[in-house]
C-alpha cells in the first residue's frame with residue numbers, strides 16, 4: 001500500500017508505512033472512524049510500544065474533510081509550546097487511497113463511560129467528580145485559549161491514560177472561533193443572575209436530515225460543517241443528550257456550548273443518567289429547550305454548579321463571561337490547586353494492566369487493517385462492547 005503524507009503541512013512526529021501496521025485490538029468504533037491498538041511490525045516487531053490509530057475507511061469527501069480537520073487540530077496541539085497534559089498529541093498521520101489514518105498515544109484505562117458503569121449504582125462520588133472535572137475544565141480552558149470550541153464533550157470521549165489522568169479525544173466536531181473579546185472575560189464579575197427562560201420556542205427539527213444509529217455514538221451534523229469562522233458558529237453538531245439549547249435553536253453558538261455539555265456530563269456522573277433524555281430525539285430536544293433538570297437529594301455545591309452550567313440562555317451560563325476562570329472559582333472546586341493538578345492530585349482510579357484489553361480480544365500476532373475492513377464487508381463485526389468469545393475478530 002502506497003501512502004503519501006497527509007495534507008497537513010507540519011512534519012510528522014514519526015514515520016509510518018501503513019503496510020507495516022498490525023492491529024492488536026479494536027479499541028472503538030465511532031461515527032467516522034475505527035480506532036485500533038496497533039504496532040509497527042518492522043520497527044517494533046514485539047509490540048513493546050503500541051499506540052492508538054484511528055482509520056477512516058474509504059473516506060467520502062465530507063469524512064475526509066472531517067478527518068483532515070481532526071488531524072489539523074491534533075497537530076496544533078502537538079506543536080503547542082506549552083502543551084496541556086489532558087489533551088492528546090499527534091504521533092503521525094498518513095493518507096492512502098483506502099484510508100486516512102492518524103496515530104495518538106494509547107490510553108489504556110478506557111473511557112469515563114465504561115468506568116462509570118463499573119461503579120456501584122453507576123455514579124461517582126463527589127470527590128471523584130471533582131478530580132475529573134478539574135482536569136476536563138483545564139483541557140477545555142486550554143482549547144478555548146487556542147480559539148477552539150470542542151463541541152463533543154461526553155463520557156465516551158474522555159479517555160484515561162495509564163497514569164489515571166484524563167485525555168480528551170475526538171476533535172472532528174470542534175471548530176475555531178475568535179477568542180472571546182468580551183471585556184469582562186478577563187475581569188472579575190458578579191455571579192450570573194437566575195435564568196428567566198424568556199424566549200425558548202423556535203424548534204427546527206425539520207432541518208435535521210441525518211439519521212443516527214446511536215445517540216451516544218454518532219454525532220449529528222446539520223448543514224455543511226463549518227470548522228472555522230468568526231465569533232459564533234451555526235453548525236448543528238454534537239450528541240443528542242449533550243446538545244445545548246442554542247445549537248437546537250440554531251441561534252449560533254460559541255464556547256459556552258462546552259460549558260453546557262460540562263453541566264450535562266457532571267449531572268450524568270452524579271446521577272447516572274443525563275438530565276434531558278427523552279423517548280426519542282424530538283422529546284430530548286424539547287426537554288433541552290423547556291425542561292429544568294431535576295435534582296434528587298439535598299442541594300450542595302455540586303448541584304449548584306450543575307444548575308449554573310445548565311442555564312439555557314448561554315449569556316447567563318456560568319463560564320460565558322470569563323470562561324473557565326469563572327467556573328474554577330465556584331465553591332465546588334474550593335481547595336483545588338489548579339496549577340499543580342498532575343502533581344498534587346492522585347487519580348482516583350489507576351488502570352489495571354489489562355483494563356484496556358477487557359473490551360475485546362488482543363491478538364498475539366496482530367491482524368492487518370486492510371483485512372479487517374475487507375472482512376467487515378462480508379461479515380459485519382460486533383462493536384467492542386458486544387464482543388464475546390465468539391467474536392470473529394479473533395480469526396485475524
Ligand SMILES: Nc1ncnc2c1ncn2[C@@H]1O[C@H](COP(=O)(O)OP(=O)(O)OP(=O)(O)O)[C@@H](O)[C@H]1O
Pocket residue numbers: 027028029030031032033034035052054104105106107108110111156157159169170171172217218219
Ligand atoms: N487513544 C486512544 N486510546 C484508547 N482508546 C481510544 C483512543 N482513541 C479512541 N479510542 C476509543 O475509540 C472510540 C472511538 O474513537 P473516536 O471517538 O475518536 O471515534 P469517532 O468515530 O470520531 O467517534 P464519534 O462517533 O464519537 O465521533 C473512543 O470512544 C474510545 O473508546
